[in-house]
Amino acid sequence: MQATNKTxxxxxxxxxxxxxxxxxxxxxxxxxPIANLLDVAGDKWSLLVxxxxxxxxxxxxxxxxxxxxxPTNLLADRLKRLEKAGILMRTPYQKRxxxxxxxxxxKGKELQHVLDVVVRWSKKHIAGVQTFTDLNL
Amino acid sequence: MQATNKTxxxxxxxxxxxxxxxxxxxxxxxxxPIANLLDVAGDKWSLLVxxxxxxxxxxxxxxxxxxxxxPTNLLADRLKRLEKAGILMRTPYQKRxxxxxxxxxxKGKELQHVLDVVVRWSKKHIAGVQTFTDLNL
DNA sequence: CCTCGTGACTTGCATTTTGCAAGTTATCCG
DNA sequence: CGGATAACTTGCAAAATGCAAGTCACGAGG
Numbered sequence: 001m002q003a004t005n006k007t008x009x010x011x012x013x014x015x016x017x018x019x020x021x022x023x024x025x026x027x028x029x030x031x032x033p034i035a036n037l038l039d040v041a042g043d044k045w046s047l048l049v050x051x052x053x054x055x056x057x058x059x060x061x062x063x064x065x066x067x068x069x070x071p072t073n074l075l076a077d078r079l080k081r082l083e084k085a086g087i088l089m090r091t092p093y094q095k096r097x098x099x100x101x102x103x104x105x106x107k108g109k110e111l112q113h114v115l116d117v118v119v120r121w122s123k124k125h126i127a128g129v130q131t132f133t134d135l136n137l
Numbered sequence: 138m139q140a141t142n143k144t145x146x147x148x149x150x151x152x153x154x155x156x157x158x159x160x161x162x163x164x165x166x167x168x169x170p171i172a173n174l175l176d177v178a179g180d181k182w183s184l185l186v187x188x189x190x191x192x193x194x195x196x197x198x199x200x201x202x203x204x205x206x207x208p209t210n211l212l213a214d215r216l217k218r219l220e221k222a223g224i225l226m227r228t229p230y231q232k233r234x235x236x237x238x239x240x241x242x243x244k245g246k247e248l249q250h251v252l253d254v255v256v257r258w259s260k261k262h263i264a265g266v267q268t269f270t271d272l273n274l
Numbered sequence: 275c276c277t278c279g280t281g282a283c284t285t286g287c288a289t290t291t292t293g294c295a296a297g298t299t300a301t302c303c304g
Numbered sequence: 305c306g307g308a309t310a311a312c313t314t315g316c317a318a319a320a321t322g323c324a325a326g327t328c329a330c331g332a333g334g
Contacts, residue, residue: 096302097301100310118174126174182321207322
């Protein structure tokens with residue numbers, strides 16, 4: 001019924017110290033290539049962002065408009081993570097008002113092959129799917 | 138926060154096997170085939186389970202042994218979800234002591250094509266990856 | 275009989291991540 | 305000046321994750 005042993009865990013709030021500004025070693029769960037992609041894009045949104053960039057979307061608001069309706073805070077977070085992972089780049093395409101555009105790197109563009117196969121699988125095995133017209137994505 | 142039945146949660150012997158009597162409408166976020174796979178396997182563990190089943194693992198404990206060390210509660214949950222999604226099947230391969238084995242359906246087996254491309258992408262773009270020997274997974 | 279071990283899970287609980295709504299900052303437009 | 309965009313932040317409740325431990329059958333050994 002109970003683990004009773006409450007074994008001291010960190011007191012939240014009191015220790016103003018562990019802000020994890022430490023080593024940047026981004027620790028891989030395993031040497032498996034599948035686990036490696038999942039470490040960086042293993043969530044419900046990242047690959048949709050990649051899909052939209054492949055489809056030619058490039059600004060924050062364009063990315064928000066897709067039918068899945070990603071929340072703004074998650075989009076901001078995913079863009080940061082994917083940039084850090086070298087999958088996309090963020091560049092100001094104009095200043096005065098500064099506006100940013102997001103574009104895939106070569107590494108990111110090659111995820112197209114992954115998405116292609118995913119599309120083929122889903123079309124075969126899931127009812128009611130349909131692709132965005134032009135790019136087959 | 139585990140909203141369901143906060144107070145009494147302690148009838149072990151007679152309880153139903155964690156059934157979640159929810160509506161069966163499995164709500165898709167969008168008609169996009171990519172979103173559809175993500176709805177069912179868009180997390181850090183599901184595809185690793187599929188990988189291991191493709192590699193011939195089949196029991197609960199075998200699946201626990203992979204290098205990524207999935208927690209037992211998550212493995213139980215993922216097996217349930219993947220079964221519900223028609224990607225794998227759970228069958229007792231012996232009774233007296235009843236033991237279960239998990240195997241991929243045809244739908245699940247065809248995820249191999251997705252994983253193949255993921256492996257190719259990761260080997261090209263992520264340092265330090267290496268595949269499990271025999272099956273290229 | 276009693277204990278130990280194994281397989282397949284469940285349960286408790288703290289930490290993290292999500293998702294919604296609203297707020298913010300800067301800049302243009304009329 | 306009063307909006308309207310663009311690109312984000314922030315607050316916070318709810319859900320998911322992850323660890324450790326507990327449970328429920330058997331089955332073998334003493």
